[in-house]
Amino acid sequence: MLSLRSRRPDNSPLLEAHREDRYPYPYPTGWYRLASTDSLRRGEIRYLECLGKQFVLWREQESGEIHLMDAFCPHLGANLALGRVRGDCIECPFHQWQFAGDGRVDHIPYSLRPPAGTPARTHQLEDVHGQLFLYHRADASTDNEHEPPPYQVPRIPEVDDDRFVLRGHRDVGRIRMHIIEIAENAVDTAHFQPLHGQFRLPWTQIPVPKIEIVHQAKWTLDEESPWLMHFDDDVVLRILGREMARTGARVRVSYYGPGSLLFFRFTLPGRGEIAMYKTFLPISPLEQQVDYRWFADRRMPRLLVWYVIGNWASQLPQDVDIWQTKTYLPRPVLCRDDGPVHQMRRWYQQFLPTTTPTLPPADREGEAAPSGRDVPAA
Template identity: 30%
Template structure:
């Protein structure tokens, strides 16, 4: 007698993924004001001083506990609203207006940040290690080209663990039932800190026909897609941003955005309208998943069938971001390739021509 499968789910624990997490458009933080951030189970504060660099600090002043997000920016320092202690970008107190000496313990955590592709990123690492050149966010030349519209970005809060979102990278089977866009071809490649997906679809209810989506997670939380589709009989080239930052283990901020290659003959305003309309379509697409996420349960050992693809292999790749650096597996840099062609999954020794990513050439 075959017994019912018991669903198992280990609590997510107290770690957040090691890697760069996107906080949206960098310009949003350069208005001369502090910005409170509720992420990684903590209260943080972002600000840009006169030098234009966006810094992130722990939000609570160690003097008497005030929230620095309620303070003000002066020069390159953040000033506490309670007693006006001044905090520099490195988290060290630089001035106390009613004291001649700053206590040596007057320092708070300063987080690594970077700007790339007109976006702001924050680095998280449970062990406290600094980012390495290997994990640098790759440049998207289209972000700096007049041939493309600027990012049109939207943010929503999702009430579940962020692993549910990352599972989509390998879940080819859900595209038809959920999004009305079944995969005619699908391939995953996992190598180092990058997880690739190549998707071909003959039709899409939301994102056009003859769809080709070339996408990748660069680390645990920053996902970029180069997409081509036919919309109203015309080719549309777009770059999609899909990034998340955990609020806690049961919720995360999802930011998604679109840039489109401008259509010759249309004004900048008309091209921006197309980009914003595409964001709205992406919004509908995400909410098709969100409705399911908000009503499902966490499951660590799903019962899979032969058509499900490399779900477990994806989770093995994703686990690296929650593992001590000294305990990472030795084969992380080896390409692992899984292809769905004509309804059959195959494990390959090299990436097939249909799945060669062009993300680095945008």
């Protein structure tokens, strides 16, 4: 069973404060997965704390439409999570104002003169193959909030035309780490062999002696889409010292945005393809919720799909142990054979705010350094 529990004791408060102080702004601009669509029942309200904000996600009774709103009632600040859904409205627990999904006040029990406009702040969601995504903007300014995002969450054409089917999803849990580490992982090629070179039983940390995984990885920026980078890895098993070409597979991991949305394409020569979303949602500056959701060619044996995804998933806990205790060095000492860490960090600047927004009080201790301050030139 995949477990992200670290083998080490919890970090001291001093270490956590040190880490928070050094990492960049924790909620970069991008698409974030909030929940799977079918996890929310009709009439349900779910409180969500993430990206430095408080939200309620709720589902209408009749139509089943799902809405995301700021959690605090615009009237006098009660938390709408304690309210209830009444038909196509959410009702505040305090004075029982009712708000429609677009933020309008629909009903006030003691007044026939509701305020005009849409006082409840709503956020648009995109449902992509059963997952709800929010486009979050790191810049505090609301000037651009109604502009469409520069890119969309990728869909899988083979799911839309019914050739691929959902083969699994997993709530992997939470990791005490900063989101930039997800992006850095792709360019730090020197860690693949020492950390991920040992073959393990899929979905576990149990090593299989005398079987190694050989990685040949390449990182590229997408020339047409400035928010996109790719990590291509050719993987083969080395069994008793011999590389077995028949075990070869290729994976392309496309990073849409700041490490919040990774889209995988596994190609198994002669057997077909698997597509997977791997998502990271910052709950707080050093805490990420991790989820996997994968789809495969309907003709591909389920056991093979389970093996491929489980094999990849087994590699995550080795990174997690490092991520949960490390710091961020603005000026790392690199050697010539390290990956393009600085180039990736310069690319990453586009997702960070141009001015450091004020973090919510809970996050303010150890406020992040202004974005880009210490990124060396090429």
